[in-house]
Amino acid sequence: MHPLGFPTGAKVNDQSGLRExxxxxxxxxxxxxxxxxVKLKEKIMKKVIKSWLxxxxx
Numbered sequence: 001m002h003p004l005g006f007p008t009g010a011k012v013n014d015q016s017g018l019r020e021x022x023x024x025x026x027x028x029x030x031x032x033x034x035x036x037x038v039k040l041k042e043k044i045m046k047k048v049i050k051s052w053l054x055x056x057x058x
Contacts, residue, residue, distance in 0.1 A: 004030040004045075012052045016044045 006012065009019050009028025018041060019028035030045065032038050038045075 002032045004032065006030070006048075006052055008055070009052065011055050012048055014044075014048050014051065016048070018044050018048055 006019060006028045008026050009021075010023075010026035012019070012028070018030050020031060021028045030041075030048075032041070
């Protein structure tokens with residue numbers, strides 16, 4: 001299992017279900033269990049990361 005953490009991930013408007021969690025500080029995590037899982041979710045993962053980075057760069 002390999003998590004990818006988004007420290008301010010709750011700010012990203014994403015309905016894909018890629019990110020999990022409802023931490024009080026706004027953290028979200030994307031969980032990957034295999035390289036195949038990463039490859040299957042690559043397109044949506046890139047979209048979520050780009051959206052997240054836009055928020056961080058404001």
